[in-house]
Amino acid sequence: MKSQTMLLSEIFGVLKKNILILLLMMLMGGGAAYYLSQYVIAPTYEASTQVLIVPKEEAGTNVIDSAQVSSSLSLVNTYRVIMRSPAILNEVQDRVGEAPADISEILLVESEEDSQVINIVVQYVDPVVATEIANVITRVFASEIPDLMNIDNVRILSEAVVPGEPIAPNVVMNTAVGLLVGFVVGGVLALIRHTFDKRIHNEREAEQILSMPVIGSIPVIEKRDMNPKVVKPKADAGNKPKGDDPHVPPVKETRQTS
Structure with missing residues (x-):
């Protein structure tokens, strides 16, 4: 019975003996990941815009104190929820006819800590629609805040532009992951094959299993070696009739008449 605990060198030996399985699984995994990423999964584009929460100035002055800045920062989380x-x-949804049924699923509203800037990010399969949704959200939000919050402190910092390259899927990364998955699957198959293989393949395995030295071994005898070819002896040329020789014409019998 094979030892249940395999040394690292033995594992490498098993993988080396099953290198064809490993290569085949890696080729299948990497090829499948590349095909899905390149031809099946729809590309996703990202469009983003920014708005700034402006602190309110004191009446009759251009001074903004720290309390007003803190008040603006506290409004950031509220504005993110409103968006x-x-x-x-x-x-x-009413303004963008090609928008999906649930815009919230493709919308990300982010802000850095202690920042008055809010980032509006839209990820969608159509780059033009994604850009339009991001810009319309920004404009609608800036126009609705005075009615909702009784304060006009939202300014648009930047508008979204149509992205040229998709952000997903990442073909290179997905292919690398597919190769890695194929290697792992191939390694598992190789170890399973080795575990359930009860045959003794060489003298070293016999010594390990039996704990006895190998005194001798019987070589493998091929089937062709067991049936040697029989060589037929050639016929003696002196005993061969002349008529049988194709190079000697046959002798014709003649009769003498009187």
Whole structure:
């Protein structure tokens, strides 16, 4: 019975003996990942825009104190929730005819810590529609905030432009992952094959299993070696009739008449 604990060198030996299985699984995994990424999975494009939450100035002055800045920062999280609310997205849905049924699934609203800037990111399969949705969300939000919050402190920093390259799928990364998965699957198959193989392949395995030295071995005898070819002896040329020789014409019998 084979030892249940395999040394690292033995594992490498098993993988080396099953190198064809490993290569085949890696080729299948990498090829499948490349094909799916290149021809099956629809590319996703990303369009983004930014808005700034402006602190309110004191009446009659151009001074902005720290309390007003803190108030603007505290409004960022509130504004992020408002951007994803039906009050904004329903209006966007009406203005963008090709928008998906649920815009919130393709919308990301982000902001850095202690920042008054809000990033609106839209990820969609159509780059033009993604750009239009991002810009319309920004405009609708900026126009609705004065009515919703009784304060006009939203400014558009940048508008989205149509992206030229998709952000997903990443063909190179997916192919690399497919190769890795194929290698793992091939390695598992090789180890399973080795575990359930009860044959003794060489003298070293026999010594390990039996704990005895090998005194001698019987070589493998091929079938062709067991049936040697019989060579027939050639016929003696002196005993061969002349008539049988194709190079000697046959002798014709003649009769003498009187």
